[in-house]
Amino acid sequence: MGAVNTVPSATAGLAAWYAAGGRHVLPWRRTRDPWAVLVSEVMLQQTPVARVLSRWSRFLERWPTPESCAAASLDEVLREWDGLGYPRRAAALWCSATMIAAGGWPSDETGLRSLPGVGPYTARALLCLAFDRPGAPARDVNLGRVAARCYLGVETAPGARLDAALETHRPASMSWRDYTLALFDVGALLCRRRSAACERCPLAPGCASRARLADGVEAPPRKQAPYPGSMRQLRGAILRAMLARPDQSVAALERAVAALPAAARPGAVVEALAALRREGLVTA
Numbered sequence: 001m002g003a004v005n006t007v008p009s010a011t012a013g014l015a016a017w018y019a020a021g022g023r024h025v026l027p028w029r030r031t032r033d034p035w036a037v038l039v040s041e042v043m044l045q046q047t048p049v050a051r052v053l054s055r056w057s058r059f060l061e062r063w064p065t066p067e068s069c070a071a072a073s074l075d076e077v078l079r080e081w082d083g084l085g086y087p088r089r090a091a092a093l094w095c096s097a098t099m100i101a102a103g104g105w106p107s108d109e110t111g112l113r114s115l116p117g118v119g120p121y122t123a124r125a126l127l128c129l130a131f132d133r134p135g136a137p138a139r140d141v142n143l144g145r146v147a148a149r150c151y152l153g154v155e156t157a158p159g160a161r162l163d164a165a166l167e168t169h170r171p172a173s174m175s176w177r178d179y180t181l182a183l184f185d186v187g188a189l190l191c192r193r194r195s196a197a198c199e200r201c202p203l204a205p206g207c208a209s210r211a212r213l214a215d216g217v218e219a220p221p222r223k224q225a226p227y228p229g230s231m232r233q234l235r236g237a238i239l240r241a242m243l244a245r246p247d248q249s250v251a252a253l254e255r256a257v258a259a260l261p262a263a264a265r266p267g268a269v270v271e272a273l274a275a276l277r278r279e280g281l282v283t284a
C-alpha cells in the first residue's frame with residue numbers, strides 16, 4: 001500500500017481529537033510487547049473493556065511471556081480465565097503460547113493466522129499495534145462501521161473496499177498505529193452501532209453519512225441470546241466445577257449445577273460436558 005501525501009478532509013481533525021480525547025489510559029496501548037498485545041486482543045474479543053482492565057494486568061503478572069504461559073498447565077490458565085467467558089479463547093491462547101515458545105513469533109499475517117485463535121483481525125492488530133507495520137489496518141467490526149459510514153456513506157461494505165478507503169483517508173501525520181487507535185475510539189465513543197454522536201465527532205466535516213444519520217441510527221437486532229439460562233452459562237459452571245474437582249462423577253456435576261435453568265432439561269449436563277471435551281477444555 002502506498003504513502004498518502006495529502007490530508008483528506010474527513011480525517012483532517014482526527015489527530016488533534018485523538019491526542020486530546022483518545023482512550024490513552026487503556027494500559028495495553030502503552031506497550032508494544034506482542035504477547036501483551038495478543039493477550040489484550042484475545043480478552044477483548046468477547047469481554048467488555050471494563051472487565052478486561054484488571055484481568056489483563058493480572059494475567060501478565062502471572063505469565064509475562066509466552067514461555068511462562070506455555071510452562072503452565074491448561075487447567076491453570078483456564079482457572080485464571082474464569083469470569084471472562086468463552087474459555088475456548090484461553091485454551092487457544094495457551095496453545096499459541098506453546099507454539100511461540102517453541103518457534104518464536106511468526107513474521108507475517110499468514111504466519112500469525114496459523115496461531116490458534118488468531119483470525120484476520122487479531123493478526124492485523126498484532127502487525128499494526130505491536131510490530132508497527134504500515135498498511136495493515138486492524139479492522140474490527142467497530143472500525144469497519146466507522147469507515148463504512150464516514151468514507152463510503154453506508155453501514156457495511158466488503159473488506160477490500162473498506163481497506164482501500166482506510167488507506168486513502170489516513171492523514172500523513174498519523175502512523176497506522178495511531179490512526180487505527182483513533183478510529184477504534186471514534187467507534188467506541190461516538191459512532192456506535194446504535195447511535196452516532198455526529199455533533200461531537202472529529203470526522204463530521206467530511207463524513208458521508210452525517211446527513212443520512214441525522215434522524216438517528218436504525219439499530220439492527222441483537223443476535224446473541226441472553227447469558228442467564230443459556231447452555232453457555234451451564235458449560236461455564238461445569239468447567240468451573242471440573243477445574244475444582246476433575247474426578248467427579250456426572251451425578252455429582254448434575255447436583256453442583258442443578259440450580260441453573262439450563263440444567264433442568266434431561267441430558268443437558270452430559271451434552272455440555274461432551275461439548276467441553278470436544279473443545280479440549282475438559283479431559284477427565
Ligand code: SF4
Nearest residue numbers: 191196198201204207
Ligand atoms: S460524523 Fe457521525 S456518522 Fe460520521 S463517523 Fe462521526 S459519528 Fe459516525
